[in-house]
Amino acid sequence: MTATETIAAIATAQGRGALGVVRASGPGVPSLVEALTGTLPPARHASFRAFHSPDGEILDAGLLLYFPAPASYTGEHVCELHGHGNPVVLQALLQTMCKLGARLARPGEFSERAFRHGKLDLAQAEAVADLIESRSIRAARSALRTLKGEFSAHILAMVESVTRCRVAFEGAIDFPDDIPGDALAAAQHPHIERLRDQLKELLASAHHGATLSSGATVAIVGAPNVGKSTLLNRLARADKAIVSAVPGTTRDVIEVDTLICDVPVRLCDTAGLRDTHDVIEQEGIRRANEVMNSADLIILMTDQAELLAAPDLFARLGQAQPADARVLVVHNKIDAHGLQPQRTRADDAEHLFVSAREGHGLDLLTETLGDLLGIEATSENEFVARARHIAALELALGELAPLDLDLARNAPELTAEGLRRAADALHSIIGGGGSEALLGEIFSRFCIGK
Ligand SMILES: Nc1nc2c(ncn2[C@@H]2O[C@H](COP(=O)(O)OP(=O)(O)O)[C@@H](O)[C@H]2O)c(=O)[nH]1
Ligand SMILES: [Mg+2]
Incomplete structure (x- = not known):
């Protein structure tokens, strides 16, 4: 340039x-x-x-x-x-x-x-794009906080702490007779542990922030006719899927984007899971499985009130519960059973009793979805993290992980080196040592004129 x-x-x-x-x-x-x-x-x-x-x-x-x-x-x-x-x-x-x-x-x-003239650091420049792209006021607010420099200040403070610690160890390498290794390790090691804890916390809120901006996917699955499409329409506040008393009506995956707790959520209504000889329905069920396997959360719907464990409910549908899946069992049609909306835990799964058609228990459902997706509107200092930030935080944590007390005592030079690399990883978040290729990749995704 x-x-x-x-x-x-x-x-x-x-x-x-x-x-x-x-x-x-x-x-x-x-x-x-x-x-x-x-x-x-x-x-x-x-x-x-x-x-x-x-x-x-x-x-x-x-x-x-x-x-x-x-x-x-x-x-x-x-x-x-x-x-x-x-x-x-x-x-x-x-x-x-x-x-x-x-x-x-x-x-x-x-x-x-x-960025090149030092008006914005790299995280702030990315926040400009994130602010323009954000799909909810909550994500926009969080991008604005990063743009104002809150996230960068946090990162910079960590870089400084890591660097202070590194300098202490380097002092011991340069003047081994003045600084006894044991005393140094005893004084500095607690700092390293605290930094590790802070990084873990930051990483957790970074993952949270990633969901805020990229959103989450929720798959609604269950037997035919339990009310999946009715629920989708309710949550989307629109008639997106055909509702009918005829089992097997929904055959393709129907996706609707909505906001839950002001976070973009993609809802996927799927074909009812059952044994069928109809080839189109079979394909629909195959697609339902695909969606279920990649979703952040599965709403497993039933029209029965019985509190069966999620794996047993899946087994009744002739399915295995996807590994690592987060499942919310929604018992629909409580109006027909004369029940009230309710949220309970049983067999390690959340169960919710609602009536999608009558609109009973939907606030409770939204609240539960917010909980399970980790997007409940509480955190005041949440920030929209990008995959690049998460990777850098993980790298820094990986550098700090092996720096135990023994190493601090016996190998101050290795400890100093680990700290240096951790600081570099953190610094890269705000643009330190960024290569031209990285900058090119980041800025080429902006819109023209920004
Ligand atoms: N009584 C009652 N019927 C419902 C409720 N939700 C859906 N239904 C009915 O159940 C039938 C199947 O609904 P649908 O949403 O198409 O089910 P899907 O096959 O799971 O997508 C329709 O006749 C709906 O009107 C509910 O909360 N209570
Ligand atoms: Mg349907």
Whole structure:
């Protein structure tokens, strides 16, 4: 990348709207603004201007904002032209900027420049994309916290603690006569243990955060006619699946995206599990199994009130319970049994009594789903973690794991080395030592103009 290039892009979404924003960043911005609007406006003030092409034609008129370097999003000179939200007009403005020396920005290039100029660290830059992509207000809020630097501050504090510990061990290597190994190990080892605990906690909340942004999948399975499609429609608040008294109505997997506890959840209604000679239904059952095996949670539905263990219920359907599956047994049609909504535990599984058709016990169901998926709306400092962050945290934890008291006593140099690698892994989360390939991969997934 040559940072001397001036880049330009349409920053608003495609399509027609009240406003459309074109922006540019780079050293050529002041001359670009002068060519387009006549004079350079005061910094960081909204000025109403006509936007001209080089041959003097008016392309549009609107607000002009100018942010001289370094006090801008990218750290370079930036301008924003707020015109009318017509794609043809916005394209004309963009092309004019290109004629005047700018080039089209690549996806994420504004944020990449912000990162390279130290305006954002890598986790914050990723949070910009996450904020734009988030599918619930809860995920958006969490991305915003990362963008404000809360997550990075946490990581940085850990890097500093690990580094302090490492420096202590390196001191012992350099001055072995001054610092007795036993005293050093006794003093420093508790720090290592505390760091390990903190990392485990952070990792747990990172996994939690990953669910917040990527969402969870819930498969609804059970015998034909127990009310699976009725429940799907209820949870989705829409008539998505055909409900009928005829067993074997649902044959394909029906997927609906909804929010539970403000977290995106994909609900999958499946063909009823039973022995059948109908080839289409057989295929539906095969697909039901596939969905069941990959779901984060299985709602195993029955219209019986009997508290059977989940594996026995699966056995009745001629199925084995998928290994490691989290199962919620939902007993439907309590209206027909004269029962009240209720949540109980039996044989290590959660059982819930509801009536999908009458809408009884659905709040309890939502609450239970939130519990079992680990997405109950409690945590105040949750953050949206990416797979990259989780991998780095795991790497750091893996480096700290073998650093026991014995090693601290007998091999301070190995302990220091383990601590150094743990700090590097943590530091990579906020961009330390990031390779060009990694940066390219991260920013190429952004939208153009961001
Ligand atoms: N009494 C009663 N009937 C229900 C309830 N939920 C669903 N049904 C009925 O059970 C039948 C089968 O429902 P459906 O959702 O198609 O079941 P599926 O085959 O499991 O998808 C339909 O006639 C529904 O109206 C309920 O809570 N109570
Ligand atoms: Mg059905």
